[in-house]
Amino acid sequence: METELIQRLSAGNAIYRNDGDGARRLDTARNGQHPYAVVVCCSDSRVIPERIFHAGIGDLFVVRVAGNVIGRHALGSIAYATEHLGCRGVVVLGHTGCGAVEAALAGHAEGFIADLVDAIREAIGAERDPLAACEANVRAGVGTVRRALNGDAVNVIGAIYDTATGAVRWLSEGV
Numbered sequence: 001m002e003t004e005l006i007q008r009l010s011a012g013n014a015i016y017r018n019d020g021d022g023a024r025r026l027d028t029a030r031n032g033q034h035p036y037a038v039v040v041c042c043s044d045s046r047v048i049p050e051r052i053f054h055a056g057i058g059d060l061f062v063v064r065v066a067g068n069v070i071g072r073h074a075l076g077s078i079a080y081a082t083e084h085l086g087c088r089g090v091v092v093l094g095h096t097g098c099g100a101v102e103a104a105l106a107g108h109a110e111g112f113i114a115d116l117v118d119a120i121r122e123a124i125g126a127e128r129d130p131l132a133a134c135e136a137n138v139r140a141g142v143g144t145v146r147r148a149l150n151g152d153a154v155n156v157i158g159a160i161y162d163t164a165t166g167a168v169r170w171l172s173e174g175v
């Protein structure tokens with residue numbers, strides 16, 4: 001990696017280490033994590049779950065994959081959090097202006113990206129409206145998690161994050 005990039009990352013880490021969270025870091029390092037929720041969201045740099053939900057170290061168990069696609073590895077992560085860490089709820093969080101959903105709507109992708117786009121295309125079906133497609137993709141993710149992880153035992157809900165306003169809109173239950 002370019003030296004300039006490493007310097008930029010190191011400078012950020014230096015600020016982070018002096019941000020006043022030292023006690024919380026030590027506590028969770030020594031006593032383990034007890035996150036209260038799982039958030040499955042997109043890798044998009046504008047979608048930062050800990051910031052969006054004003055959460056700190058040890059609060060959220062986050063699974064991030066472009067387009068919040070939920071495959072077996074993601075399910076394994078969610079299962080670990082709900083079965084072993086005591087997370088009581090799972091949020092599948094889509095967002096406005098999702099590039100992965102737009103790529104699925106546009107149609108063509110190759111290589112590793114095609115793996116994501118194909119999964120999203122299957123989730124959105126015939127939907128052509130970007131926001132409705134985003135919601136359909138979230139609903140499909142909610143269904144996937146419920147089917148895989150015994151939906152009765154784990155609360156799963158879908159939501160859409162608005163990248164312009166910062167607001168989270170919860171999708172209705174029974175999606």
Ligand SMILES: [Zn+2]
Binds near residue numbers: 043098
């Ligand atoms: Zn996205």
